[in-house]
Amino acid sequence: MTGFTCDNVVSYQVVLASGSIVTASASQNSGLFVALKGGSNNFGIVTQITYKTYKLSNIWAGSIIYDGSTAAQNIQAFSNFIGASNFDTKASLMQTFGFGQGQLIIVNQPIYAAGTVNPPALAHFSAIQPQYENTMAITTLPAYAVVQDSSSPSGL
Numbered sequence: 026m027t028g029f030t031c032d033n034v035v036s037y038q039v040v041l042a043s044g045s046i047v048t049a050s051a052s053q054n055s056g057l058f059v060a061l062k063g064g065s066n067n068f069g070i071v072t073q074i075t076y077k078t079y080k081l082s083n084i085w086a087g088s089i090i091y092d093g094s095t096a097a098q099n100i101q102a103f104s105n106f107i108g109a110s111n112f113d114t115k116a117s118l119m120q121t122f123g124f125g126q127g128q129l130i131i132v133n134q135p136i137y138a139a140g141t142v143n144p145p146a147l148a149h150f151s152a153i154q155p156q157y158e159n160t161m162a163i164t165t166l167p168a169y170a171v172v173q174d175s176s177s178p179s180g181l
Contacts, residue, residue, distance in 0.1 A: 030076075031062040038073035046072075083140030085147075086169045087160035093129025095153050096122070102149040113146035115139050135161070136169070 036050035039057065047069075049058040060068055091099060103120050115138040122131055135147040140163050143151050151161065160172075 033077040034058075034062055035075040035077055037061050037071050037075075039069040039071055041069045081138060081166055083163050084166055084169065085137040085140065085142055085144070085161065085163055086135070086166075087162055087164075087172075089133045089135070089150060089153075089159045089161065090157040091131040091133070091153060092155045092157065093131065095131060095155070096129065098153045099131050099133065099150075102153060105149060106146065109146065113144065116144065116146035118147065118150070130157070134173075 036048055036053075037058065038046060039049055039054075039061070040046050047054050047057070049055075049061055051058060057068060061071065099120065103118070106116070106118060117136045117138075119134040120131070121133075122129065124130070133150050135150055137144050137147060142163065143161075151159070164172075
């Protein structure tokens with residue numbers, strides 16, 4: 026597995042301003058392909074995207090919710106995570122700061138694309154205290170997606 030989602034695009038089907046439908050890939054319309062992989066959306070209407078896929082078994086994933094007093098620790102852990110010289114490409118994280126019941130809360134959603142509990146790349150986030158909730162567990166991506174979907178109100 027590698028990098029950003031756009032790194033895994035094989036091809037785009039695009040409707041151009043002229044109305045013609047073209048395929049943009051490394052071998053066809055390669056300039057348009059490069060532009061679509063990180064540019065704006067002013068090149069046409071993308072109607073189909075083909076991605077590389079990867080076999081994935083168990084993952085370590087969940088959410089950790091922290092007290093606002095941990096903000097500095099969370100920011101430092103995030104900085105260390107993204108700045109690591111030996112960045113672990115199996116590790117990812119979504120970090121959110123928000124307000125709930127009148128106070129600052131931080132929510133981290135670490136995911137490790139292997140069935141390894143608390144891998145070194147993400148261990149700093151597990152160590153931060155206090156935590157209101159920690160749902161980290163070995164699971165599968167489909168099961169994790171169902172849990173994540175159930176935590177969002179319908180229509181949002």
